[in-house]
Amino acid sequence: xxxxxxxxxxxxxxxxxxxxxxxxxxxxxxxxxxxxxxxxxxxxxxxxxxxxxxxxxxxxxxxxxxxxxxxxxxxxxxxxxxxxxxxxxxxxxxxxxxxxxxxxxxxxxxxx
Amino acid sequence: xxxxxxxxxxxxxxxxxxxxxxxxxxxxxxxxxxxxxxxxxxxxxxxxxxxxxxxxxxxxxxxxxxxxxxxxxxxxxxxxxxxxxxxxxxxxxxxxxxxxxxxxxxxxxxxxxxxxx
Numbered sequence: 001x002x003x004x005x006x007x008x009x010x011x012x013x014x015x016x017x018x019x020x021x022x023x024x025x026x027x028x029x030x031x032x033x034x035x036x037x038x039x040x041x042x043x044x045x046x047x048x049x050x051x052x053x054x055x056x057x058x059x060x061x062x063x064x065x066x067x068x069x070x071x072x073x074x075x076x077x078x079x080x081x082x083x084x085x086x087x088x089x090x091x092x093x094x095x096x097x098x099x100x101x102x103x104x105x106x107x108x109x110x111x112x
Numbered sequence: 113x114x115x116x117x118x119x120x121x122x123x124x125x126x127x128x129x130x131x132x133x134x135x136x137x138x139x140x141x142x143x144x145x146x147x148x149x150x151x152x153x154x155x156x157x158x159x160x161x162x163x164x165x166x167x168x169x170x171x172x173x174x175x176x177x178x179x180x181x182x183x184x185x186x187x188x189x190x191x192x193x194x195x196x197x198x199x200x201x202x203x204x205x206x207x208x209x210x211x212x213x214x215x216x217x218x219x220x221x222x223x224x225x226x227x228x229x
Contacts, residue, residue, distance in 0.1 A: 009152070034217065043116075043202060043220040044155075090154060098143050098162060098206070100218055104154040 002027040002093045006103035013081050014111050021076040021106050023091030032094035033074040035065055038105075039087045047089075050074065061085070086110040115139070116221035118203050124227045131190040133224050135203030142208040144186035145218065146170075146178065149200040161186055162208065193228045200225050 003026045013019050025031055032051055036044040048059025055067040065076045074091060091103045119134035137144065143162050147155040147170075157170030159178040167178050175197060179187045186205075190197055204218040 032217075036220075041121075041223075041225075043222040044204075045220075046217065049217060094217075098160060098208075099157070102155040104152055 002031060002095050002101050004091050004093050004101050004103040006089075006091055006106050008106045009104070010107045010109070012109045012111060015083055016080050019076075019078045019081045019085070019108065021089050021091075021108070023074045023076065023103060024072055025074060025091075025093040026072065027093055027095060029095070030069075033065075033067060034092040034094070034100070035059065035063070035074075035076050036090045036092060037061075037087050038090065044090065047076070081108075081110055083110045083112070116203055116205055116219050118201075118221040118224050120224050121222060122225050122227075124229065125190075125193050126229050127194060129190075129193050129228075131193045131226065131228075133188040133190075133201055133203075133226070135186045135188070135205075135221055136184050137186075137203075137205040137219070138184065139205065139219070140183065141205035141219075142183070143206040143218075144180065145204040145206075146176075146186065146188045147202045147204065148172070149202055149223070155202065158188065193226075195228050198226060198228045 005024045034049045035047040038044050047063050048057050050057045050067045057065050063078050088105045088107050090105050092100045094100045116137045125131050146158045156172050161167045161180040177189045201224045203221040206218045
């Protein structure tokens with residue numbers, strides 16, 4: 001069965017600084033990988049996804065993620081954070097069946 | 113755009129009440145899901161349905177049941193609500209497994225924050 005680890009529970013970053021959120025997965029074959037964002041009181045919105053091909057994936061809101069098979073990682077990055085990026089971020093992995101396994105989430109706080 | 117709607121954003125119920133959470137999707141998705149979300153635990157799958165009248169237990173089905181009488185609608189039922197079911201409940205939908213356009217991607221509703229007193 002697949003699983004996801006997000007090592008950072010909470011990250012605080014200054015507005016305008018860069019952001020990187022870590023995600024490590026466990027799965028024997030090529031996974032389907034996702035990053036979702038949840039603003040306070042809202043549902044989950046898909047930021048980006050990786051299925052195959054180019055390992056650097058561009059998403060919405062200026063986010064990108066890089067799939068590294070050798071490290072079993074799919075880290076999310078943004079070069080310059082805006083106050084509106086304060087949210088909770090979830091990494092998820094799928095195995096081609098119906099199920100997605102989610103990490104516990106990383107809460108991002110943006111300070112002025 | 114896919115739209116998944118949930119009947120209530122906030123709900124307050126008393127212990128022992130029967131609670132219905134409704135979810136509707138408008139993209140003709142076969143798969144529908146109910147999750148609960150708790151701080152530090154991420155999303156945990158309660159039940160999954162892959163077709164009308166079909167359901168499968170997820171990771172934490174105890175205390176819950178589901179109903180899917182129509183393709184677009186998936187209901188979560190708390191037969192006798194308890195305080196430990198106070199949580200955020202998220203509904204999601206997706207295309208069936210194996211569909212080229214799916215690759216597991218799930219579309220989420222806004223969530224229902226349930227408080228059981």
